[in-house]
Amino acid sequence: MTAIPTRSTPAAPMPDTDTADVGATIALFRKCDRYTTAREYQAAGLYPYFRAIRECEDTVVTIDGESKVMMGSNNYLGLTHHPAVLDAAAAALRKYGSGCTGSRLLNGTLDLHAQLEAELAEFLGKPSCLVFSTGYQANLGLLSGLVGRGETVFLDKLNHASLVDGARLSFGDVVRYNHGDLDALERKLAQHERRKGALIVVDGVFSMEGDICDLPGLVQLAQRYGAALAVDDAHSIGVLGRNGAGTAEHFGLIAETDLIVGTFSKSLASIGGFIAGEESVLHYLKHHCRPLIFTAALPAANTAGVLAALKVLRGEPQRRAALWANTRRLQEGLRGLGYDIGPTETPIVPVLIGAIDDTFLFWRRLFDAGVFTNPVVPPAVAPTQCRLRASLMATHTAEQIDGALETFAAIGRELGVLS
Numbered sequence: 001m002t003a004i005p006t007r008s009t010p011a012a013p014m015p016d017t018d019t020a021d022v023g024a025t026i027a028l029f030r031k032c033d034r035y036t037t038a039r040e041y042q043a044a045g046l047y048p049y050f051r052a053i054r055e056c057e058d059t060v061v062t063i064d065g066e067s068k069v070m071m072g073s074n075n076y077l078g079l080t081h082h083p084a085v086l087d088a089a090a091a092a093l094r095k096y097g098s099g100c101t102g103s104r105l106l107n108g109t110l111d112l113h114a115q116l117e118a119e120l121a122e123f124l125g126k127p128s129c130l131v132f133s134t135g136y137q138a139n140l141g142l143l144s145g146l147v148g149r150g151e152t153v154f155l156d157k158l159n160h161a162s163l164v165d166g167a168r169l170s171f172g173d174v175v176r177y178n179h180g181d182l183d184a185l186e187r188k189l190a191q192h193e194r195r196k197g198a199l200i201v202v203d204g205v206f207s208m209e210g211d212i213c214d215l216p217g218l219v220q221l222a223q224r225y226g227a228a229l230a231v232d233d234a235h236s237i238g239v240l241g242r243n244g245a246g247t248a249e250h251f252g253l254i255a256e257t258d259l260i261v262g263t264f265s266k267s268l269a270s271i272g273g274f275i276a277g278e279e280s281v282l283h284y285l286k287h288h289c290r291p292l293i294f295t296a297a298l299p300a301a302n303t304a305g306v307l308a309a310l311k312v313l314r315g316e317p318q319r320r321a322a323l324w325a326n327t328r329r330l331q332e333g334l335r336g337l338g339y340d341i342g343p344t345e346t347p348i349v350p351v352l353i354g355a356i357d358d359t360f361l362f363w364r365r366l367f368d369a370g371v372f373t374n375p376v377v378p379p380a381v382a383p384t385q386c387r388l389r390a391s392l393m394a395t396h397t398a399e400q401i402d403g404a405l406e407t408f409a410a411i412g413r414e415l416g417v418l419s
């Protein structure tokens with residue numbers, strides 16, 4: 001997640017609410033007029049968000065008429081332009097039309113959804129699977145559908161926002177522990193009444209740091225305290241594990257991981273999400289999940305595209321090998337230059353810059369030099385820990401990565417980030 005900085009900005013002069021003609025202005029909207037931070041960055045030419053891509057060819061995008069090497073995408077396996085994926089999506093679009101125009105529960109379930117659920121369940125080694133319209137909704141649905149009054153969800157503080165929001169939407173108690181601190185988690189689990197339901201939910205790969213969760217430690221704690229364990233594999237499917245099946249496969253703990261949640265918006269090159277687990281749990285969720293029931297189903301073109309992407313993911317392991325070779329090349333190159341890239345172990349490579357303004361300036365210089373990265377600023381990270389998040393694709397070439405490293409080196413020296 002990236003976000004607009006939250007530093008306080010001088011408020012525009014506003015009429016005193018007690019004395020002004022309140023009919024002249026709508027109270028609810030006053031904060032919108034006072035919110036100037038993003039406009040200041042826009043005026044300074046440092047605003048990095050909502051940049052319109054005009055053309056997109058795998059690792060290269062065109063923005064404002066200029067080519068950029070895309071190093072800010074979650075398209076880990078480079079499948080968004082794979083001919084088999086495009087053909088399958090186009091054929092489904094023609095056969096089923098442009099949208100499902102209804103909920104999975106009612107008129108929106110297609111045979112393609114059932115096929116995808118069966119294939120994903122088999123791929124992940126779980127008995128059952130349920131497809132959602134986004135990964136965000138899958139996480140909202142998991143937590144709000146499963147964790148009820150008197151039950152508790154335990155969250156790592158660096159979990160993705162969709163898990164935080166899902167916990168908020170649930171009627172259960174929410175307990176957070178410091179990132180990766182399993183001693184703290186154990187202390188909190190020990191205070192929880194065992195007869196009441198508990199769920200530990202964690203990102204398999206943390207989306208801003210790129211580190212992998214300690215799944216063996218979490219499995220032990222879940223078993224010791226009778227909690228269920230769910231892993232968000234958004235950044236792990238297609239990346240981790242011998243077959244690309246994610247974090248549980250990576251650690252050989254598929255049976256011990258009760259629930260696997262994921263998205264189609266990264267390695268699977270589309271949009272949508274899923275929850276996989278025991279049939280009885282999925283059956284319950286199907287009938288208690290508002291983010292599944294009260295929204296329209298994933299369109300046919302996306303569902304068919306994901307089925308095709310899954311086939312390529314499984315049939316072309318060389319893509320995963322190329323992704324890891326590219327990951328090592330960028331990580332070693334950046335570390336060799338003297339950059340702090342933190343504890344990353346995956347294709348997510350955060351480059352620590354420092355303050356917000358320095359980060360936006362660095363981002364702009366990279367962007368102008370043809371390298372697209374994503375700035376990460378508060379509230380996603382502490383104000384002094386702002387970073388540029390680069391991410392690799394299987395289809396990046398060695399020349400593209402080396403070119404990006406040269407650019408990072410030159411700008412880093414110029415801006416004093418490197419000595």
Ligand SMILES: Cc1ncc(COP(=O)(O)O)c(C=O)c1O
Pocket residue numbers: 001134135136137139160162203207232234235263264265271272273
């Ligand atoms: C860890 C994690 N979980 C869930 C999501 C939500 O996925 P989607 O894009 O499918 O809504 C994301 C996307 O950024 C993510 O990084």
